[in-house]
Structure formats: C-alpha cells, structure tokens
Amino acid sequence: MDTFTNSKEKRILVTGGAGFLGSHLVDHLMEAGHQVIVADNFFTGHKDNLQQWLHHPRFSLIEHDITKPLDLQEVDEMYHLACPASPPVYMANPVFTITTNTVGTLNMLELAKKTGAKILLASTSEIYGDPQVVPQTEEYWGHVNPVGSRASYDVGKRAAEAMFTSYYRQFNIPIRIARISNSYGPRLPEDGGGVVGSFIKQALANKPIYVYGDGNQTRCLQHVSDAVKGIVKLMESDYTHPVNIAGTERFTIMELAQLIKSLIETSSEIVKKEPRQDDPRLRQPDITKAKTILNWEPQVPLKEGIKPTIEYFRQQLRNNNVETGIS
Ligand SMILES: O=C(O)[C@H]1O[C@H](OP(=O)(O)OP(=O)(O)OC[C@H]2O[C@@H](n3ccc(=O)[nH]c3=O)[C@H](O)[C@@H]2O)[C@H](O)[C@@H](O)[C@@H]1O
Numbered sequence: 001m002d003t004f005t006n007s008k009e010k011r012i013l014v015t016g017g018a019g020f021l022g023s024h025l026v027d028h029l030m031e032a033g034h035q036v037i038v039a040d041n042f043f044t045g046h047k048d049n050l051q052q053w054l055h056h057p058r059f060s061l062i063e064h065d066i067t068k069p070l071d072l073q074e075v076d077e078m079y080h081l082a083c084p085a086s087p088p089v090y091m092a093n094p095v096f097t098i099t100t101n102t103v104g105t106l107n108m109l110e111l112a113k114k115t116g117a118k119i120l121l122a123s124t125s126e127i128y129g130d131p132q133v134v135p136q137t138e139e140y141w142g143h144v145n146p147v148g149s150r151a152s153y154d155v156g157k158r159a160a161e162a163m164f165t166s167y168y169r170q171f172n173i174p175i176r177i178a179r180i181s182n183s184y185g186p187r188l189p190e191d192g193g194g195v196v197g198s199f200i201k202q203a204l205a206n207k208p209i210y211v212y213g214d215g216n217q218t219r220c221l222q223h224v225s226d227a228v229k230g231i232v233k234l235m236e237s238d239y240t241h242p243v244n245i246a247g248t249e250r251f252t253i254m255e256l257a258q259l260i261k262s263l264i265e266t267s268s269e270i271v272k273k274e275p276r277q278d279d280p281r282l283r284q285p286d287i288t289k290a291k292t293i294l295n296w297e298p299q300v301p302l303k304e305g306i307k308p309t310i311e312y313f314r315q316q317l318r319n320n321n322v323e324t325g326i327s
Pocket residue numbers: 084085086087088123124125126127180181182183193194195196198199210211212213217219253276279280
C-alpha cells in the first residue's frame with residue numbers, strides 16, 4: 001500500500017481536475033482520503049471524467065475559469081494543472097492558452113499566498129522547446145521560439161515557472177514545479193488527445209495513421225498512473241526547483257505508429273504528412289533528479305500500458321456507436 005494513504009487528510013484544490021491528467025490525480029487524492037475541490041471551466045475537461053466522485057461528501061466541483069480570481073478560505077495544497085495541453089487545441093486558442101498560463105497562474109499564486117497553501121505547477125517538457133541537447137536535464141535552458149505557433153503554451157509555461165519562482169523568492173510561497181512529459185492512458189480525449197489518442201483512433205477506424213514529418217522525432221511516453229505518482233511525490237517533497245517527470249523509454253513517432261498498428265487489427269496505412277511547425281525533434285527529459293530526490297521512476301512499460309488504453313478507446317467507440325445507432 002502507498003504510504004501516502006496513511007497521511008493526514010488535507011483540503012486540496014486541483015485546477016483542471018476534470019481533464020485527462022487532472023481526473024487521474026483526483027482519483028488518487030480521493031482514494032487517499034483527502035478532501036478534493038476541482039476548479040475547471042470544461043474547456044477541454046469533462047464532468048464524465050469525475051463521474052465516480054460527483055456525489056462524494058469529500059469532493060466538490062466548481063465550474064470556474066481561473067483567468068478570473070478564485071476565492072476559497074481554506075486550502076492546504078493546490079495542484080495547478082488548468083491549461084489546454086494538446087498542440088492542435090492550444091494552437092487554435094493561443095490567446096486563451098497564454099492568458100490561462102499567465103493571468104490564471106497569477107490568480108492561483110495569489111490564492112496560495114492568501115491561504116498559505118503549497119502550490120504545484122504542472123509545467124511541461126515543452127519548456128525545453130526544440131532541444132539542442134539530449135537528454136534534457138532541468139539545468140538546460142532550452143531552445144524556444146518566442147513567436148512560434150507553440151509559444152502560447154511553451155513560452156506561457158516558462159512564464160508560469162518564472163511567476164512561481166518569483167512568488168517563492170519574494171513571498172516564500174512553498175512552490176513545486178513538475179515538468180511533465182507526454183502522458184497517455186484511459187480518458188485521453190478523443191480529439192486532440194495527443195499522438196497516442198490520434199493513432200489509436202485512426203487505427204480503430206481503419207483510417208490512415210498520419211505521421212507528421214519523417215517520424216524520427218522522439219518522445220518518452222509515460223503512463224498516466226506513473227505521472228500522477230511522480231507529481232504527488234514532488235508535492236510531498238520539500239524541493240522547490242523544477243523536476244522532470246517523464247517516461248524512460250525513448251520511441252520515435254514512426255516506431256509508435258508501427259507499435260499501435262501491430263496491436264490493432266487494422267487496414268490503416270501509415271502516411272507521412274507535412275511536419276508541424278517547431279515540432280520538438282529530440283525530446284528526452286533526464287529523470288535522474290526525480291529518481292534521486294523523489295525516489296520515483298516510471299513502472300509501466302509502453303508495450304504494457306498501451307493495451308488497456310487501446311481497450312478504452314475501443315469501448316468509447318462502441319458506446320458512441322450505440323448512441324448513434326451504428327451496429
Ligand atoms: O510532453 C510534453 O511536454 C508536452 O507534449 C505534448 O506535445 P507534443 O509531444 O508535441 O504532442 P503530441 O501532439 O502528442 O505529438 C507528439 C509527436 O507526434 C506527432 N504526431 C502527433 C499527432 C499525429 O496524429 N501524428 C503525429 O505524427 C507530432 O508531430 C509530435 O512530433 C503535449 O502537447 C503537451 O501537453 C505536453 O506538455
């Protein structure tokens with residue numbers, strides 16, 4: 001049993017708690033016996049992700065856009081996750097994305113300052129941009145295009161990290177910065193769910209699996225259950241500098257497409273398309289710090305974790321077909 005289960009009950013706010021990562025974090029915190037408050041504007045999150053907790057006495061859900069101030073009286077910990085996270089979604093909504101990352105983050109830091117809560121930022125390995133150094137340790141400053149199509153997200157998250165650090169320096173707010181890398185698992189949104197969701201969805205529909213660029217770009221995918229454990233361990237530590245929370249198996253996107261194709265009976269072909277602008281090519285966060293400071297490392301190999309994720313998508317497809325009357 002996780003030692004976390006025995007810790008004292010806390011009052012915990014999760015911004016973006018109805019999203020993919022957020023809802024898995026909420027499951028973990030609820031199962032550990034805490035009081036959990038979710039603030040979400042449902043821009044990309046869904047109430048369905050929280051279905052099992054909606055009527056639970058320790059759970060509350062506030063429909064709230066964090067770009068507006070949020071006033072709560074008592075909070076012990078805040079996990080600040082709210083932000084569109086999928087490239088096509090944030091690229092289509094850059095003003096909302098950068099406002100969430102800046103104004104929204106400021107509002108959450110003010111709430112932490114008022115309540116004395118510990119606050120964790122869901123940052124991202126995207127802050128390294130298109131890295132020139134492999135692997136990327138937390139000391140690497142990155143290679144980022146400040147006016148590129150990803151800027152609302154990658155520069156936005158860099159701004160959020162700078163804001164966290166400023167509140168720590170000036171007001172001694174207890175901060176945590178998790179640089180989270182590509183996560184996958186059940187509840188990935190069907191649209192804009194990142195590469196894993198796109199490939200599975202296309203393969204199940206026997207449609208072309210589109211690989212952007214030459215497919216040699218790399219990602220270190222982690223199962224969402226591992227990501228959640230890493231984030232919680234970071235919150236429980238007293239470490240105020242950024243920590244990479246990422247998978248350790250480096251896959252090219254072409255290898256990922258081939259793996260998913262091999263696991264699904266499909267007539268889909270892998271088709272190369274124009275590369276995405278500023279698409280990071282060599283993403284491989286170094287997790288030595290997480291291993292040594294948090295005693296954390298991912299446990300779920302991609303080849304194991306991907307199967308239940310495929311099953312999840314298959315089930316979603318069946319449910320949709322029942323709803324639309326397709327047999
Ligand atoms: O790990 C991170 O730090 C970040 O990674 C992702 O960004 P990215 O890796 O670009 O996201 P995906 O959309 O999953 O794309 C991964 C790779 O697959 C490629 N891809 C994606 C989708 C697709 O249909 N085909 C395809 O070849 C992309 O071009 C890219 O090279 C997420 O968008 C962020 O939320 C997250 O913070």
